[in-house]
Every structure is written in structure tokens, then in C-alpha cells.
Amino acid sequence: MSTAHASAGRAAAADAPQAPVAPELSLDRAVLPPVIGTAVQRVDAVEKVTGRSAFAGDVRIPRMLHGAVVRSPHAHARIVSVDTTLAERLPGVHAVVTGADTARIKWGAFRPDLYPLALDRVRYVGDEVAAVAATDPETARRAAELIRVEYEVLPAVLTLDEALAEGAPLVHDDAVGNLAHEFGYDRGGADAWFERSDVIVEGVWQTTRQWHGSIETIGCTAEWSQDRVTLWVNTQTPFLARQRYATALGLPLRAVRVVQTEVGGGFGGKSGDDNTSVICAILARKSGRPVQLVNTREEEFLAGRPRIPMRYRVRLGFTSDGLVTAKDIDLIADNGAYTGKAQAVLGAATVRHDALFNYRAVRAHSRLIYTNLVPTGAFRGFGNPSADWAVGQAWDLAAARLGIEPPDLFLLNAVEAGSVSAHNHRISSCELKQCIRRAAEAIGWYEKRAAPTPNRGLAMGVSVHVSGRRSFGDYDGSSAMVRLTEDGRAAVIVGEGEIGTGARTTLAQITAAELGLAVADVTVSRPDTDLTTHALGALASRVTYVAGNAVRRAAKHACEQLLGAASRQLGRPAAELWVEDGMVHAPPAAGEDTPVHVPVGVVVRAELYRPNGQPIVGIGSFDNPSEFPDQARFGNESGAYNFVAEAAEVEVDPATGAVTVLELAAAVDCGTVLNPPLAQGQVEGAIAQGLGMAITERFDWADGAPTRPNFVDYKLPTAGVMPTLHVEFADSYEPTGPYGAKGVGEIALDPVPSIVASAVADAVGVRIHELPITAEKIYWGIHRPEPGAPGAADDPAEFPEQGNPR
Amino acid sequence: MAVPLRFRLNHEDVEIHVHDPAATLLDLLRGDLGLTGTKSGCAIGYCGACTVIVDGEAVPACLQMVGLLEGREVRTVEDLAGPGGLDPVQDAFVTCAGMQCGFCTPGHVMAVRALLDRDPDPGEEELRRTVDGNYCRCTGYVKILDSAREAVALERARAQEVR
Numbered sequence: 001m002s003t004a005h006a007s008a009g010r011a012a013a014a015d016a017p018q019a020p021v022a023p024e025l026s027l028d029r030a031v032l033p034p035v036i037g038t039a040v041q042r043v044d045a046v047e048k049v050t051g052r053s054a055f056a057g058d059v060r061i062p063r064m065l066h067g068a069v070v071r072s073p074h075a076h077a078r079i080v081s082v083d084t085t086l087a088e089r090l091p092g093v094h095a096v097v098t099g100a101d102t103a104r105i106k107w108g109a110f111r112p113d114l115y116p117l118a119l120d121r122v123r124y125v126g127d128e129v130a131a132v133a134a135t136d137p138e139t140a141r142r143a144a145e146l147i148r149v150e151y152e153v154l155p156a157v158l159t160l161d162e163a164l165a166e167g168a169p170l171v172h173d174d175a176v177g178n179l180a181h182e183f184g185y186d187r188g189g190a191d192a193w194f195e196r197s198d199v200i201v202e203g204v205w206q207t208t209r210q211w212h213g214s215i216e217t218i219g220c221t222a223e224w225s226q227d228r229v230t231l232w233v234n235t236q237t238p239f240l241a242r243q244r245y246a247t248a249l250g251l252p253l254r255a256v257r258v259v260q261t262e263v264g265g266g267f268g269g270k271s272g273d274d275n276t277s278v279i280c281a282i283l284a285r286k287s288g289r290p291v292q293l294v295n296t297r298e299e300e301f302l303a304g305r306p307r308i309p310m311r312y313r314v315r316l317g318f319t320s321d322g323l324v325t326a327k328d329i330d331l332i333a334d335n336g337a338y339t340g341k342a343q344a345v346l347g348a349a350t351v352r353h354d355a356l357f358n359y360r361a362v363r364a365h366s367r368l369i370y371t372n373l374v375p376t377g378a379f380r381g382f383g384n385p386s387a388d389w390a391v392g393q394a395w396d397l398a399a400a401r402l403g404i405e406p407p408d409l410f411l412l413n414a415v416e417a418g419s420v421s422a423h424n425h426r427i428s429s430c431e432l433k434q435c436i437r438r439a440a441e442a443i444g445w446y447e448k449r450a451a452p453t454p455n456r457g458l459a460m461g462v463s464v465h466v467s468g469r470r471s472f473g474d475y476d477g478s479s480a481m482v483r484l485t486e487d488g489r490a491a492v493i494v495g496e497g498e499i500g501t502g503a504r505t506t507l508a509q510i511t512a513a514e515l516g517l518a519v520a521d522v523t524v525s526r527p528d529t530d531l532t533t534h535a536l537g538a539l540a541s542r543v544t545y546v547a548g549n550a551v552r553r554a555a556k557h558a559c560e561q562l563l564g565a566a567s568r569q570l571g572r573p574a575a576e577l578w579v580e581d582g583m584v585h586a587p588p589a590a591g592e593d594t595p596v597h598v599p600v601g602v603v604v605r606a607e608l609y610r611p612n613g614q615p616i617v618g619i620g621s622f623d624n625p626s627e628f629p630d631q632a633r634f635g636n637e638s639g640a641y642n643f644v645a646e647a648a649e650v651e652v653d654p655a656t657g658a659v660t661v662l663e664l665a666a667a668v669d670c671g672t673v674l675n676p677p678l679a680q681g682q683v684e685g686a687i688a689q690g691l692g693m694a695i696t697e698r699f700d701w702a703d704g705a706p707t708r709p710n711f712v713d714y715k716l717p718t719a720g721v722m723p724t725l726h727v728e729f730a731d732s733y734e735p736t737g738p739y740g741a742k743g744v745g746e747i748a749l750d751p752v753p754s755i756v757a758s759a760v761a762d763a764v765g766v767r768i769h770e771l772p773i774t775a776e777k778i779y780w781g782i783h784r785p786e787p788g789a790p791g792a793a794d795d796p797a798e799f800p801e802q803g804n805p806r
Numbered sequence: 807m808a809v810p811l812r813f814r815l816n817h818e819d820v821e822i823h824v825h826d827p828a829a830t831l832l833d834l835l836r837g838d839l840g841l842t843g844t845k846s847g848c849a850i851g852y853c854g855a856c857t858v859i860v861d862g863e864a865v866p867a868c869l870q871m872v873g874l875l876e877g878r879e880v881r882t883v884e885d886l887a888g889p890g891g892l893d894p895v896q897d898a899f900v901t902c903a904g905m906q907c908g909f910c911t912p913g914h915v916m917a918v919r920a921l922l923d924r925d926p927d928p929g930e931e932e933l934r935r936t937v938d939g940n941y942c943r944c945t946g947y948v949k950i951l952d953s954a955r956e957a958v959a960l961e962r963a964r965a966q967e968v969r
Contacts, residue, residue: 041900048908049896049915051843051883058842136837138829213943215847215855216909264845264909265943297848500907500944677903677949684946685906711852711941719947720938 032672033513036739039677040519042505044498053262056219056234057294064221065094067283067293068140069276070130070147071302072122075372075704076156076169079120079129079149086146087132092139095287096147098130102282103250109240109273109472111180111339113172114375116248116278122151123171123337124372125705126302128275133283133291156372158704160311160334163371171337171370180335181343181368183350185632187422188361193326197317201397205314205390206770207753209334210307210693211300212379213716216264218304219294220277222284228255229281234263234270236499237537238527240472241272248278256281260527266499267689268378271539273305273340301709305377307693308342308368309334310349312390322404324413327359329391331366336375342368344471345376349383351633353391355425355641356432356464357413362422372704380686382540384463384750385693389771392461392754396761405449406460406758407440410645414462424627424636429742431730432462435645435667442665442726443647455654456662457763460647461751466638467734467743468542468624476542476638477623478550479533482511482558484616486608488582488601490515490558495527495535496547501745502678503543507551509674510738514555515562516579517600541743544674545640546624548738553620561616562600565607570596625736640734642742643669646687646751648723650759657779659760661691665726666748672740673729683727683748690752692717698772813875815839816885827873832856834872835882843883843912847941854940857913857920858882864920864939883912886919894960895919895953904953906944914940918954922961933958 047053084096099119106112118129130147134140157163157171163178171178194200221232229249235241235258242258249256263270280293295303310333317325331350335342350366399406411433419427439460440446448458470476480494490511498504504524512519525532535547559579566584567574577586584603586596604616629635649663666683673679696715699706706713733740753771761767766781808823822838832849835841835858844867847855851869858867859881867882886893892900895918905911914937921928921936928936933954942950 039903042903042905044908045900045903045905046892046896048905048911049892049899050887051845051912053908054842055845055909057836057846060840060842137833213941214907214909215853215941215943216845216907217847262909263907265907267943297850500909502906681903681906681945681949684948685944686946688946689943710850711848712850716941716943717946718938718941719934719951722947725946725948 032739035509035513035519036674037672038675040505040509040675042502043508043519043524044504055216055262055264056221056232057292059221059232059261059292061221061223061290064290064292065133065135065287066137066140067131067133067280067291068137068144069128069279069299070144070149072118072125072127072129074122074151074153075125075158076154077122077151078154079118079122080152081150082130083148084130087143090139090143090146092135093132093143094289095133095283096130096143097282097286101286105248105250107244107248108339109244109341110343114275114338116275116282124374126374127337128279128303131279131283133287156704158372160332160369160371163369171372175370178370179367180339180370181346182366183632184365186363190326190328190361190363193361194317197325198320199318199398199401200315201394201401202315203394203397204311204769205393206309206311207307207386207389208309208698208771209374209376210379210697211304211714212265212267212269214265214267214269217295217297217300218270218274218276219292220280221290221292222281223290224285228257229284230257230259231277231281232259232261233277234261235272236263236266236270236497237272237539238497238529239495239534240536241277242529244272245278245281249281258529260497263499266538267380268382268539269304271341271378273377274303297711298709301706301714302374305340305375307379308345308376310386314390314394316394316398318398318402322402322409322412324357324359326361327354328363331364333366333368334373334376335368335370336373337370338375340375340377342376345378345383347629347633349387351423352384352464353387354423355421355427356415356462358415358419359422378539380689380746381749382746384465384746385690385753388461388463388750389753389757392751393757393767396459396758407436407445410436410460410462423634425641426636427641428736429640429671429732429734430643431669431732432643432645434730435643435669436462438667438728438730439645439647439665442667442728443649443663445647448649455763456649456651457759457761458647458649459755459758459762460645461755461758462645463643463747463750465642465743465747465750466540467545467640467642468626469540469637470624470626470628471540472536474628475623476536476546476626477621478535478547479619479621480547480551480554481533482551482554482618484558484562484600484604486601486605488599488604489521489523490517490555492522492524492551493532494525494547494551495532496543497527497537499538501538501682502675503538505678506544506674507547510548510552511555514552515559517582521582541642541745541747544741545737545743546622548741549622550620552738553622554618555620556618557620558616558618561618562603565616566598566603569603569606570598639736640671640742642744642747644747644751646748646755648755648759650756650763652760652763652778654764654782657775657777657782659695659773659775659778661723661756663724667728667730668744668748669730669732670744670747671732671734671737671742674739674741679729679744680727682744684725686746686748687725687752688717688722690749691721691756693771694753694756695772696721809873811872811876813877814879816881824872827871829872830868831858831870831872831875831880832867835867841882841884845909845912847910854917855910855913857916857940859916859920862920862923864917883916886915893919894964895922895957898957898960899953902949902953902956904945904949910940910942914942914950918957922957926961926965928958
């Protein structure tokens with residue numbers, strides 16, 4: 001257990017004891033409390049190593065049934081009939097539900113287009129048609145197999161090109177041209193700046209579906225009590241999920257309670273855009289018993305919400321001395337059959353990259369296209385890795401054309417503190433240039449350049465990310481309560497939750513720092529929509545920054561009340577008191593020579609146990625100082641931006657095309673690092689996921705679905721494929737962050753596919769145009785480099801018709 | 807028809823009747839026996855989340871048919887920590903922050919435990935090969951490898967204390 005302590009209260013005591021709401025600057029960076037920036041042990045570590053953490057599938061309720069789902073085997077079909085007779089007769093079956101048992105309401109985060117269970121049409125392989133609840137999972141699965149569904153197969157669109165073709169079948173009748181969403185802008189006059197450019201580079205680059213691959217699949221347990229349902233869900237976003245589930249169930253918001261279980265990895269995949277919890281609730285209502293429904297791995301692949309495949313045509317202009325002039329992108333994104341958050345991802349994938357360099361003009365046209373494939377959605381990076389890959393490739397081409405080393409080209413054009421992008425991204429703290437220099441140094445860039453090794457290549461990439469993003473209405477805030485207990489602890493009540501990143505530990509550190517308590521004496525709640533504060537949850541790298549500020553203010557407020565109570569109890573002015581090591585301290589009173597020490601719990605108890613006694617409960621809130629972007633995505637989406645520079649060295653075997661990433665250096669600007677091992681873990685894990693996206697993660701496809709949707713075919717990176725990592729944090733301080741901190745959850749994933757591709761190009765002269773960067777593509781790039789072959793040529797050739805999904 | 811089955815589970819004799827000898831140890835543990843520390847990640851023996859120790863060997867419980875357990879010795883993660891505290895392997899994962907979401911953690915802990923039972927002083931290669939057998943989607947494996955190395959050191963220190 002940690003014994004880290006902090007002192008608090010000296011400065012706060014002078015303030016009036018009320019909840020602070022006005023923006024404030026953090027403490028001077030030179031006087032960070034000792035519990036901040038130290039390797040405090042995770043508050044949940046022992047639970048996790050002993051297997052006692054209760055994940056979604058570990059919930060046990062008496063009389064609980066288990067669910068199973070019947071899914072469409074067709075990419076597009078009309079449902080002619082559903083016969084549930086045999087399933088209903090199977091002993092142990094308590095409920096069978098179809099679309100007829102639902103409220104027949106379409107739902108979705110931005111564009112409602114998804115029914116809880118299909119009514120008359122299925123639109124992808126995996127679409128939910130019926131479900132069963134039975135006494136055990138095996139019986140439920142057997143019953144599901146007994147449901148007879150008659151389909152009339154319809155023509156399907158299985159690629160972007162098929163979906164965009166003249167007269168293509170429509171995935172949704174109301175989406176003309178299969179267009180789900182579209183926007184564009186021209187800020188600064190791109191054509192004029194291209195005309196004034198000396199060097200123009202152009203190309204087409206495409207990403208593919210990447211699955212979150214959380215080792216825990218999506219799961220829910222539902223139980224009704226009269227007309228209310230409680231859902232124990234492994235969701236990243238309990239309050240946002242509740243809103244959507246209530247809509248999908250046709251219920252008022254008050255009829256749905258969501259409680260977060262332990263979450264076995266999120267990465268965007270558990271942010272409440274899929275039907276599992278909704279179906280679970282419907283099964284529980286019909287059976288009159290609690291029901292648990294947990295995705296199989298196959299279902300997670302067939303009906304999860306993987307990363308959106310994006311096809312970018314990128315054009316960049318530069319002056320001959322390397323200053324970037326204009327950027328033009330035409331982006332087509334494969335939405336899949338339903339929309340979820342893809343619309344918002346498209347926005348980030350279009351604009352975010354423009355906050356990285358000092359572009360004179362930026363133009364974009366972005367379209368989200370329906371296909372009869374698995375719906376897509378939020379995935380760590382939220383469009384950024386796709387933009388970084390495509391635009392990063394163009395930057396790498398430009399560096400070669402200009403004869404400038406990539407780190408030097410980035411340094412020439414990188415944003416700084418005070419920069420404002422064409423979309424009004426207002427950069428407060430920014431150590432991007434420091435990151436570029438440190439990543440170059442960490443990998444030994446110039447030494448390696450001076451003594452090149454055959455078949456080895458070197459590359460660098462940079463990225464920018466948000467710390468929270470205004471997406472779900474004009475609010476990206478958080479609020480918290482800190483209750484001091486009569487046994488001397490602090491109970492933090494906050495609805496943000498924990499998905500594995502260590503958020504509850506950093507929030508406990510912040511509370512401990514403000515209250516002068518040990519981290520071990522702080523507990524942080526799990527989200528419960530009935531009990532905790534409202535919170536948007538774990539998305540957009542927001543919890544440390546947004547919730548950290550809210551919790552800090554709540555803890556300050558509690559501290560002020562504590563010192564006020566101690567002041568009355570001791571008869572001493574509050575300004576003389578402070579809290580440290582779990583005690584309220586005062587210097588010797590006039591005429592005395594011993595200082596006063598009173599345990600926090602004694603003060604709290606004395607404040608309570610008296611006539612009209614009062615509890616000590618601090619409240620605090622913080623709203624991201626950002627703007628809600630307009631329809632054309634103009635607006636400062638976040639109050640703080642985090643940055644990264646990453647460099648990689650790879651080796652390619654020219655005989656096979658096999659690529660090995662030897663070394664990868666990441667220099668991250670996330671402001672103050674609150675807990676180094678936790679921050680390192682975010683960076684290391686993000687790099688691993690980026691390597692999966694870059695190299696290993698893909699499926700073979702047939703008839704609109706992966707042929708074998710399991711972990712044997714879909715290769716997550718293992719320990720064996722990890723390169724030597726150098727992870728560094730920039731000396732940085734964000735004035736609006738808690739103790740100077742910014743977000744760190746996603747940033748390190750973003751540049752990885754781009755730097756691997758650029759390093760391969762540097763090693764063997766083959767530039768890949770579609771992820772993942774497989775040995776096969778590299779081999780054909782080396783051995784058969786005619787136009788159209790996979791991986792052929794640096795020319796902006798038309799996008800080759802290859803890869804997946806076919 | 808239910809078949810009687812006797813085996814050792816976490817140092818206790820278990821006598822049950824199984825209806826389906828082809829059912830998996832994973833379903834038995836998580837179902838009737840209520841031991842949910844062993845996790846299900848893929849159900850095809852690939853991800854390692856359900857790793858348990860059967861007769862000293864790390865095996866995926868999702869591939870272990872219960873009908874073949876007669877007379878055998880099974881250890882799950884629930885057996886590691888005792889009144890004296892955590893197992894050295896668990897201690898190492900805590901110390902080195904060798905987890906994030908924690909879902910794969912019991913499997914990783916059991917895999918390293920089985921390795922150390924077989925070879926208390928494994929080399930770096932052996933450690934890497936062991937960790938390479940289990941998926942983790944959160945950590946990038948850096949701190950899991952650190953934990954495995956630390957486990958070797960803690961195990962050695964504890965062995966010396968006993969002496």
C-alpha cells in the first residue's frame with residue numbers, strides 16, 4: 001500500500017468555504033504536492049491480480065438466466081418469417097424475443113438508424129434478429145439454433161466502391177447514394193496557396209477495419225423491478241449509454257439505471273453503440289428474471305463497432321524551403337450498416353490534423369458511406385490514426401522531395417503554444433518541438449542516418465490529440481462530490497468510472513493531495529446513474545483533465561469545510577490550520593508551546609455529532625474551456641491539446657517482405673505526468689495497438705464477413721512482436737489542467753501506422769497504400785512493382801483494388 | 807446421465823456429478839463452482855485469459871474437458887493468495903504495475919506461476935516465451951515482462967527466507 005501523503009489547506013483556508021466554479025490556474029508547477037507525479041500503486045491492483053474484480057460476466061444474481069442472440073447470416077436480406085416454436089419448447093428456455101417484442105424505435109448516438117432487433121430487414125452479417133434467455137448459456141445457444149428465420153436475400157454493397165456506384169442498392173432507403181453524413185470546408189483559400197507552392201505531393205491511402213480486441217467482450221446483466229430496469233454493464237460511458245438505451249427501449253430516462261461493472265478494456269468499443277444491453281433488458285422483461293448476456297468472441301468480431309476504414313486522397317503544398325502552404329483532403333469513410341459515433345469520428349479524422357502544423361489553407365470534403373458490413377465506430381484515436389497515416393505519408397513524401405530530414409521538416413512547421421488553427425483550435429501548452437527533438441535523440445536519428453544499415457529504415461511521425469472533446473451537446477464537463485468520513489477517509493463520488501487506465505487511482509491521488517490524506521484513505525466510486533454525479537465517461541482522453549479538475553475542486557471544497565469545522569472546534573482562525581498526514585495541524589496557541597494535531601476523522605465526527613450536526617461534503621465541477629464545433633467543424637473542440645513525436649526503425653527481409661519493428665521511441669507532451677507508470681502504460685499499450693493496426697490485424701473476408709472471426713485469424717500483437725520501446729515525457733505544464741496535466745490515453749497510438757509505413761519505404765523503397773503493412777504487400781512492392789500491384793509506387797496511382805474487405 | 811467426477815481443486819477434494827464429460831473446465835469453474843477469477847477471452851485456447859494449472863502445467867481451461875480431470879490436481883488464481891498475503895507472482899504484478907484493465911491478469915499470473923513451479927530461475931528467453939503465450943490488449947507487455955522478471959526475484963528472495 002502506498003504511504004504517500006500530502007499537505008493541503010494552507011492556501012485554501014483563506015478562501016470562502018463554497019464550491020468554486022470560476023476558472024482558475026493550477027498551483028505553481030514548482031510546488032507540486034509529493035503525491036503528484038509519483039508511482040502510486042493502483043488502488044485496484046490487488047483485486048485484479050487475485051481475480052476478485054467483478055467484470056460483466058462475473059455478476060451473479062439469484063435466478064439469473066443467460067442469453068443468446070440469433071444473428072443474420074446475410075449481408076442484406078428481407079426477413080420473410082421468424083419461427084420460434086421449437087426454441088420455446090426447449091426445456092430451460094424462459095423467453096424468446098424478436099423485433100415484435102421491441103418498441104420498434106431506431107436509436108443511435110447521432111443518426112438513429114438501428115433497431116434493437118431487426119424488424120423486416122437485416123443489413124449486415126451479424127445483425128440481431130432474435131434472442132433467447134435460458135437457465136444456462138449452453139441451453140440458450142441451443143435454443144437460438146432452433147429459431148428458424150426465412151430470408152429473401154437482397155443485393156448488398158460490400159465495398160465503398162460498390163456503395164458509391166450509380167444505382168447501387170441502398171442500405172437504408174432514406175440515405176440517397178448511401179450517404180450517411182457529409183461536410184466540407186475551404187479555409188484560407190487552398191487553390192491560391194497551391195498555386196504559390198513549389199512542391200506538391202499527392203496520394204491515396206486507405207485504412208481497414210480494426211477491432212478493439214478487448215480481452216473481455218461486451219456484456220450486460222439486466223434486472224427489472226416493476227417498471228424500472230437496472231443494467232450492470234461494462235460500459236465506458238454509463239450516462240451516455242443510459243440515454244441511448246432508454247431511447248432504444250422506448251422508456252423514459254428515469255426507468256433505466258446503469259451501473260458500471262469492472263471493464264476489461266474499452267478503447268471505444270464499449271461506448272454504448274451496440275445492441276447487447278438493449279436485448280438483455282428486453283429478455284429480462286419478457287422472462288421476468290434477471291438475464292446476463294455476454295458476447296462471444298465471434299460476436300464481438302461480427303457485431304462490434306470496429307475502427308472505420310477511411311480512404312484519403314491527400315494533397316500537400318510546400319515552398320521550396322520547406323514551409324507548408326496548403327492541405328487538401330478528400331475523405332471517404334466506410335460507415336458499415338449503422339452509424340453509431342462514426343459521424344463524430346469523421347469530423348476528428350478530417351480537422352484534427354490541421355492543429356498540428358501551421359497550414360496557410362486547409363480544404364476538405366468528407367463523406368460517410370453506408371455499406372452492408374459490420375457497423376463501425378469509436379476506436380482509440382477517434383479518426384486520428386487514419387489521418388496521421390494518410391497525411392503522414394504525404395508529409396514523408398514531401399520530406400524526400402524537399403531533401404529535408406522529416407524531424408527538421410516537422411520542426412519548421414510545428415505549432416507552438418499560442419498557435420490557432422484554421423478551425424480555431426487554440427493551443428495552450430505545447431511542447432511538440434521538444435518532443436520531436438527528444439524522439440530523434442532517443443532513437444539516435446542522426447547517428448543512424450550517418451551510418452545506414454541495408455534493409456533498415458527510419459521514420460518519424462507526430463500527432464495532436466484532445467483532452468476531452470465537445471461532442472454530445474454544448475457540455476464537456478464533469479462534477480464530483482468528496483465526502484469526508486468520520487473514520488478519517490475521503491469518499492469520492494464521481495460518475496466517470498474506470499476502464500483499466502488507472503483513472504480511479506489518479507483521481508484518488510488528486511484528492512489525497514488536496515486533503516492531506518494518504519491515497520489508501522481515499523476511495524473513488526464506480527459510476528451508478530442513480531447514485532453518482534453525471535459524467536460523460538472515458539472517451540476523448542478526457543478523464544484526467546476534465547474529471548481531474550472537477551474532483552480537485554470538490555476536494556478543495558471539502559478541505560475548506562474541514563478547516564472551518566476544525567477552526568470552530570479548536571477556537572483558532574482557519575487561516576492558521578492545515579491538513580497533513582491525515583491530521584489537522586495548528587501551531588502552538590498563544591502562550592502554549594506545543595502544536596495541535598487532530599485526526600481528520602475526529603474533526604469530521606465532532607462536526608456531525610452535535611445538535612444540528614453537519615456532514616462534510618465538498619462539491620466541485622469543471623467544464624472543458626472549449627467550443628461546440630459548428631456543422632462545418634469550426635470551433636475549439638478542447639481546452640487542452642496533447643502532442644507526441646514518435647520515431648521507428650524497422651528491418652525488412654527483401655526475400656520475404658517480412659517487416660520487423662526493431663525500435664520505437666515516443667516523446668509525449670501530456671503536461672504534468674501525475675503517475676509515471678500509469679502514463680507509461682498508456683503509451684506502451686497504445687503503441688502496441690498501433691502496431692497491430694499497422695502490421696498484424698486483418699481478416700480474410702467472404703460474402704461480407706470475416707471468414708473466421710476469431711483470435712487465430714485476427715492477430716493481436718503479442719509480447720514477441722514488440723520492439724524495444726523508449727518512452728519519454730516532455731517537460732510540460734498545462735495551465736488549465738489539474739496540477740498541469742493533460743490527456744494521454746490515445747495520443748501514442750496515432751502516428752504508429754504512418755511511421756512503420758514510412759520506415760518500410762525508407763528501408764526498401766516500397767510505399768504501402770493500404771493497411772495493414774503485410775509481408776505480402778511489401779514483397780510484391782519489391783518484386784513486381786508495376787502500377788496497381790499492392791504496395792506499388794510512390795505515384796498517386798488510383799487506389800488498387802485489393803485488400804479487405806473484398 | 808450424470809457421471810461422478812473426483813479431482814483436487816485448490817488443495818481440496820472435489821466430488822461432483824457432471825452431465826456432460828465434454829463440458830469445459832472453464833464453464834465448470836465459472837458456473838457451478840462459482841470461481842470467476844478464471845476469465846473467458848476466446849473459448850478456443852488462444853488468448854490465455856483462462857489459464858489454470860493442471861498437474862503443474864499451464865493449460866487453457868476452455869480446452870480442458872472435465873471428463874479428463876479424474877484424479878488430477880487443478881489450481882486456479884483463487885488458490886494463490888493466502889492468509890500470509892499475495893503469491894510472489896501476484897506481488898510482482900502489483901509492484902510493477904503489470905496490469906491495466908486486469909481481465910487478462912489472472913491468466914498471465916497463472917502462466918508465470920506455472921513457469922516458476924517448473925523452473926524457479928528461468929532465463930529471459932523463457933520469460934518472454936511464457937508472456938508471449940498470453941494476450942494483453944492494454945499494456946503493450948512492457949510492464950508484464952517487468953512483472954515476470956520481478957516475480958523471479960521475489961520468488962528467489964522468499965526461498966532464501968524459508969531457508
